[in-house]
Structure formats: structure tokens, C-alpha cells
Amino acid sequence: MIAMAALQGFDSLMSGDTVVAQNIAFGILAVVMIVAALRMVTTGNVVHAALYLVIVLAGVAGIFILLGAEFVGVTQVLVYIGAIVVLFLFGIMLTRGALGEDEEADTEKRRMAVLVGVLVLVVTGGAVLDSFGDAAVNRAAPSLTAEIGDTIFSQYIVPFEAVSVLLLAALIGAIVVARKD
């Protein structure tokens, strides 16, 4: 199966200059992401794990841009690296004992973590394969941020305003949950 995937990759490698560059960039990003992901789950320091997660998420953003989805890529950097990882680091800073090297976290729950990881892989991978199969990605035209703006401000203007209400509800809910008294 791996050999087949390699052959298909080789086939599209031969079909044009941009595709070659895209494939080389994808290869570099994929290797960096795999190494960072492995280091993330093997490191004993929780803060380092969060910083390795930054590399993995930046790689995802790079792959989005390679596929022509610049808005999703920038959103990935802005929200996931800029906010979610900061939230993780905040959570680590607020927790006693989780800082620095922690051997306890490495042993007990490893079996459960492997089980959850395999389950997530099977479910998400299965869902992607089920809904897209071997459908080709549209390589002809990138989706630009301005086009997304055009769609939001014409077709989806009501959902756009509804999103602000949703975010408001999330904000007030977070405040209510996080408050002590």
C-alpha cells in the first residue's frame, strides 16, 4: 500500500513544475511534523510538549497554504498557535506540579493514551476516506481571502451575524464557568 502511494506521488511529480515544488515542500513539512509530533509525545517536559505542538500546527498551516487555502492556513496560525497553545501554556502555568520534568505522567496512562490515539486516527481517517475517497484536490485555483469575504458578505451575512451571538454566548459561558464566586 505504501509502495502504491509512493508511485501515485511519483506520477504527479512528473506532471508540472509547481506540482514538483509542492511535493518537495510537502515532503519537508511532513518530515518536520512527524519528528515534532514524536518528540511531543515522548518529551518529559509538558512545556516542551506544548512548544513541539506549535511546530506540528505550523506544519498544518503550511500544508493548507500549499493546497491554496490561505485563509484556513492563516487562521490555523492565528487561532491555534496564537491562542490555543497560549491557553495550554497558561493552563500548565496555573497547574501545580505539572511543570518541568515529570516522570509520573509518562508511565501510568501510556496504554490508555495509545488506545485513544489509535481510535482518533481510525475515526478521523475513516471519516475522511469515506467522504472524499480518491477525489482529486482542485489544484487549478487557490481560494483567496477576498473571495471568502465576498461569500460572507453576500450569501452568508445572517450566519455571520449569528456567529457573533455564538461567540458572545461562549464568552459569557466561559466567564461564568471560570469565575470562582
Place this chain on the structure above:
Amino acid sequence: MSEFLRSWLVLVVFGGLAVAVVGTFLGLGSLLRPQRATEQKVMNYESGVDPQGDRWSQSNIRYYVFALMFVLFDVEVVFIFPWAARLEAYGMFGLVEMAIFIFILALGLFYAWRKRLLRWI
């Protein structure tokens, strides 16, 4: 598509050059300077006085609210970008729609302020 990727390649080259320039200067500096580390020299810097305790210290849980609010307003910024990319085309209509969007979210900030969560203690 190739035009699009080429414009992003400029960013990659620029970033690579920035890393290379800083790396070269720092590398040259570490080659040239004398390295005689003493215990006093490698000690963590803490405003000139001897550092107290470990590198890590636990923060107050109340600051978590700031991080949560930051995530929410970060998501708001994501919706402002497509509007900003086509600012002239939408004109007054876009301005009013975005004003409503930001006003509704500002209510959340107002709520946090009224609940006295924005005070830095």
C-alpha cells in the same frame, strides 16, 4: 495556483533569510567571544537580585479568564480579515455589518468588566 504559491514563496525566502542572518551573527559571536562561565554568570537574571526559588512558579487561577477571553477575541479577528481584504467593495454596508458584529462581541467584554474580571490584582 503557481502565482499564488510563488507569492507565498517570497514569505518563505524572507523568513529563511531572517533566520540565516540572525543565526550567522549569533554563531560568529559565539565563535569569537571568550567563554569563561562561572556560577554567578549563568545564574537566572531576576532584576539584579539573586533569584528566589525554582524557574517555574504557579500563577493565580484568576488570570485564566484573560486567556479565555483572548481566544474568543482571536476568533473574532479571523472574521475581520475577509472584510478587511475587500474593504472598499463593501462600503457602508460592510461597515454597518462589521459594527454590529463587533458591538455584539463588545457586550461580552462589557459583561466581563461589570463582573469585575478585568481588574489586575
